[in-house]
Amino acid sequence: MAANSFRPRVLTALAGLLALSFGSLADSRIEDQAEQFFRSGHTNNWAVLVCTSRFWFNYRHVANTLSVYRSVKRLGIPDSHIVLMLADDMACNARNPKPATVFSHKNMELNVYGDDVEVDYRSYEVTVENFLRVLTGRVPPGTPRSKRLLSDDRSNILIYMTGHGGNGFLKFQDSEEITNIELADAFEQMWQKRRYNELLFIIDTCQGASMYERFYSPNIMALASSQVGEDSLSHQPDPAIGVHLMDRYTFYVLEFLEEINPASQTNMNDLFQVCPKSLCVSTPGHRTDLFQRDPKNVLITDFFGSVRKVEITTETISLQPDLGIMESSNKEDQIDEERMEPLKYAEQLPVAQIIHQKPKLKDWHPPGGFILGLWALIIMVFFKTYGIKHMKFIF
Amino acid sequence: MAVAVRLALIVLLLLGPGGWGHTEPSRDSLREELVITPLPSGDVAATFQFRTRWDSELQREEVSHYRLFPKALGQLISKYSLQELHLSFTQGFWRTRYWGPPFLQAPSGAELWVWFQDTVTDVDKSWKELSNVLSGIFCASLNFIDSTNTVIPTASFKPLGLANGTDHYFLRYAVLPREVVCTENLTPWKKLLPCSSKAGLSVLLKADRLFHTSYHSQAVHIRPVCRNARCTSISWELRQTLSVVFDAFVTGQGKKDWSLFRMFSRTLTEPCPLAAESRVYVDITSSKQDNETLEVNPPPLTTYQDVILGTQKTYAVYDLLDTAVINNSRNLNLQLKWKRPPENGYIHYQPAQDRLQPHLLEMLIQLPANSVTKVSIQFERALLKWTEYTPDPNHGFYVSPSVLSALVPSIVASKPVDWEESPLFNSLFPGSDSSSYFVRLYTEPLLVNLPTPDFSMPYNVICLTCTVVAVCYGSFYNLLTRTFHIEEPSKGGLAKRLANLIRRARGVPPL
Numbered sequence A: 001m002a003a004n005s006f007r008p009r010v011l012t013a014l015a016g017l018l019a020l021s022f023g024s025l026a027d028s029r030i031e032d033q034a035e036q037f038f039r040s041g042h043t044n045n046w047a048v049l050v051c052t053s054r055f056w057f058n059y060r061h062v063a064n065t066l067s068v069y070r071s072v073k074r075l076g077i078p079d080s081h082i083v084l085m086l087a088d089d090m091a092c093n094a095r096n097p098k099p100a101t102v103f104s105h106k107n108m109e110l111n112v113y114g115d116d117v118e119v120d121y122r123s124y125e126v127t128v129e130n131f132l133r134v135l136t137g138r139v140p141p142g143t144p145r146s147k148r149l150l151s152d153d154r155s156n157i158l159i160y161m162t163g164h165g166g167n168g169f170l171k172f173q174d175s176e177e178i179t180n181i182e183l184a185d186a187f188e189q190m191w192q193k194r195r196y197n198e199l200l201f202i203i204d205t206c207q208g209a210s211m212y213e214r215f216y217s218p219n220i221m222a223l224a225s226s227q228v229g230e231d232s233l234s235h236q237p238d239p240a241i242g243v244h245l246m247d248r249y250t251f252y253v254l255e256f257l258e259e260i261n262p263a264s265q266t267n268m269n270d271l272f273q274v275c276p277k278s279l280c281v282s283t284p285g286h287r288t289d290l291f292q293r294d295p296k297n298v299l300i301t302d303f304f305g306s307v308r309k310v311e312i313t314t315e316t317i318s319l320q321p322d323l324g325i326m327e328s329s330n331k332e333d334q335i336d337e338e339r340m341e342p343l344k345y346a347e348q349l350p351v352a353q354i355i356h357q358k359p360k361l362k363d364w365h366p367p368g369g370f371i372l373g374l375w376a377l378i379i380m381v382f383f384k385t386y387g388i389k390h391m392k393f394i395f
Numbered sequence B: 001m002a003v004a005v006r007l008a009l010i011v012l013l014l015l016g017p018g019g020w021g022h023t024e025p026s027r028d029s030l031r032e033e034l035v036i037t038p039l040p041s042g043d044v045a046a047t048f049q050f051r052t053r054w055d056s057e058l059q060r061e062e063v064s065h066y067r068l069f070p071k072a073l074g075q076l077i078s079k080y081s082l083q084e085l086h087l088s089f090t091q092g093f094w095r096t097r098y099w100g101p102p103f104l105q106a107p108s109g110a111e112l113w114v115w116f117q118d119t120v121t122d123v124d125k126s127w128k129e130l131s132n133v134l135s136g137i138f139c140a141s142l143n144f145i146d147s148t149n150t151v152i153p154t155a156s157f158k159p160l161g162l163a164n165g166t167d168h169y170f171l172r173y174a175v176l177p178r179e180v181v182c183t184e185n186l187t188p189w190k191k192l193l194p195c196s197s198k199a200g201l202s203v204l205l206k207a208d209r210l211f212h213t214s215y216h217s218q219a220v221h222i223r224p225v226c227r228n229a230r231c232t233s234i235s236w237e238l239r240q241t242l243s244v245v246f247d248a249f250v251t252g253q254g255k256k257d258w259s260l261f262r263m264f265s266r267t268l269t270e271p272c273p274l275a276a277e278s279r280v281y282v283d284i285t286s287s288k289q290d291n292e293t294l295e296v297n298p299p300p301l302t303t304y305q306d307v308i309l310g311t312q313k314t315y316a317v318y319d320l321l322d323t324a325v326i327n328n329s330r331n332l333n334l335q336l337k338w339k340r341p342p343e344n345g346y347i348h349y350q351p352a353q354d355r356l357q358p359h360l361l362e363m364l365i366q367l368p369a370n371s372v373t374k375v376s377i378q379f380e381r382a383l384l385k386w387t388e389y390t391p392d393p394n395h396g397f398y399v400s401p402s403v404l405s406a407l408v409p410s411i412v413a414s415k416p417v418d419w420e421e422s423p424l425f426n427s428l429f430p431g432s433d434s435s436s437y438f439v440r441l442y443t444e445p446l447l448v449n450l451p452t453p454d455f456s457m458p459y460n461v462i463c464l465t466c467t468v469v470a471v472c473y474g475s476f477y478n479l480l481t482r483t484f485h486i487e488e489p490s491k492g493g494l495a496k497r498l499a500n501l502i503r504r505a506r507g508v509p510p511l
Helices: A002-039 A056-074 A128-136 A180-192 A208-212 A248-258 A268-272 A323-335 A351-355 A369-386 A388-394 B002-020 B071-080 B123-138 B183-191 B200-204 B260-264 B457-481 B494-506
Strands: A044-051 A082-086 A155-162 A169-172 A176-179 A198-204 A220-224 A285-287 B028-038 B044-054 B082-092 B109-116 B171-176 B215-226 B234-246 B275-283 B292-297 B302-308 B311-319 B335-339 B346-350 B360-364 B397-399 B403-409 B436-442 B446-448
Touching: A044 A056, A044 A128, A056 A082, A056 A155, A056 A248, A082 A128, A128 A176, A128 A180, A176 A180, A180 A198, A180 A208, A198 A208, A198 A248, A208 A220, A208 A285, A220 A268, A248 A268, B028 B200, B044 B200, B071 B082, B071 B123, B071 B215, B082 B123, B109 B123, B123 B171, B123 B183, B183 B215, B200 B260, B200 B275
Parallel strands: A044 A082, A044 A155, A155 A198, A198 A220, B028 B275
Antiparallel strands: A169 A176, A220 A285, B028 B044, B044 B234, B082 B109, B082 B215, B109 B171, B215 B234, B275 B311, B292 B335, B302 B311, B346 B360, B397 B446, B403 B436
């Protein structure tokens, strides 16, 4: 009897021990999950994608930017959180043999322009001043929401720039440049104004690494397609379109991003390995010393996607229809139904009225200070020269 | 029993709220329409119009419930106190000479003209803010509109809707000719439609087909209209129009047959469920032109005739809300085919082969009465080999005259000719028919001035070259190869001795 009662007790004890251990394991797993929940620290994602080149032969820069736009939209960032700046229109260019398309792969495999694109700054609006105003938030009053970067201190921002560049500068539209110092200062302004939580800066130009040399604000990670002294090369031309379609670095980044979905756990170290020298001819570089987290803990979707933490609830909320408002609005409409006299349409070309209308005279303004001062000077000089006795002939 | 009571209670509860808050009569309605017009040049024009009419007074700001009328535009009207707004984006130019008059033409680029209400105090400030907001909505650079490109027309651009006074101080007009239209402008335009691009006529709006056109114009027009025939109250009308012209050569590959699938790469499957009317009109006025008849497939159930832009026009009507139109095939693919009657002409052309045979062109034409027919042939002048030129090339080269063999109808009937009895001048051509006579006419030969090379040039070149070679090379050759050696003067030969003898005899000093 004792033996019989002993065994179940041992068994229960064992079971208890096992449960405890499982519980502790589960606890630590829950802790891990909780830590992962808070690991990234951001609550919203923004993207600023800039193409700075004009003219048809710079088709590849527009295709670069649009391929990043496509990936970013696919991974969840909505158009309202993307500021897309394209310095020229390639899709509806008269030289494009397939209008409303921008291809990234030859033989027209992938149309990165798509059917649902919203360009915020286009053509002549892409200037250094507008770019810096977008970053720092000092936009002129009246700028619509879609053209503003409304980020806060919990935003992760992806900034992608492409175009023609050199050692320490990036050319905008063949007429002006932005230097790496200006860019670094703009990012510092953003940090001071708490406009970002973490920032990923990617640049695909010749000597791109020079653009991130001068950054000094925290929480910035930067990638470039080539080192100082190296050129970034283009990938492949398409014989039907007649220009090079993409740059090598962004082409391989696009191929890498096509494998990513919103749930993938790929981290930044994999992005650093994209496009080795054998494929890219130039040496891609990166800079992580300003970044607080370890790149292997940073997910690609932290910057390229908009992965929200969702909590599912099973409570129900009942909505009460508010009958009072509906009835009052009905009454108001019935009141203003009746008008006194019928309205009529305006005559489109009333010739008699036009002929006889007087042209509006501009309002007469008194002469300004400059004119008055000039006349006073002339009169003073006259009287000084010829004497005051001439006054009586005037007055 | 209790269950029945409970059920009855539940039923009553369900009916109660439904009975009190009676469903509002819908205050806004949508009509969509597509007009397909085959153009005289073989192209085809398609004009979409989506009209949302909202029976409401938008001047009051308490309006917050938007159904079919888009909220973005409704808020614009109330915030900036707009009376009318007309915004268009166009790429290309409507060629009236080849295509006929347009329904509504727009200038190339972006055009914006707005009538503000007379309650607005600072019109210029509202104008600037409005253009900024519109640039955000339509993804265009309308923020470049400022006082340097805005005018206040004094006589034209009268309001297209209801207006009780037209003080042109409240009108502003601006055009940006450099503005490009592309998919990024079409996307927000489509999002303003009640059915977006999911159902109805808007499924045909695919960017890759719409921008592969000779003319693309999309516009937004907002204006107040009469709500009823007595015109005692105002409704707001929003019209979104899109006109495209498909080119026969670019899109149609040279053929004049069109179908909805060819133009838009889509067909119509259903009307927009929110639309009160959804119709397709096909212009069949010019159904007979150039001996070609237009056939529309499937045949229309109704037609519509009216005087449009000054001419009487007939349209075939397809009502998508009518279930007989979209029948068992579940989609409507309109096809326009031009049927040409069999020709009764003859053309034979044999092109020339260089230095082998000449061109030969034979055409059998039926000339219409009281008309002038011109036949012209284009040619290029080529350079011959220099041995093929005649000694007098500047005279020109002759092209042989053309021959016209004609059967001319004769006014007076002639009787058949007996060749032995009649005089010789009447029996040149055998005449078979008494109602017409045969004649063969010739044109003048054509004297063509071909590009003639300068034939004196070879002689000049040879002379010059030889001179240069002789002078330069010859001198060098002599300098390099001539050796100088001293020669003793010879005593003299036999001739010299004989000459000296004769000279001595004469008394002249010897050689």
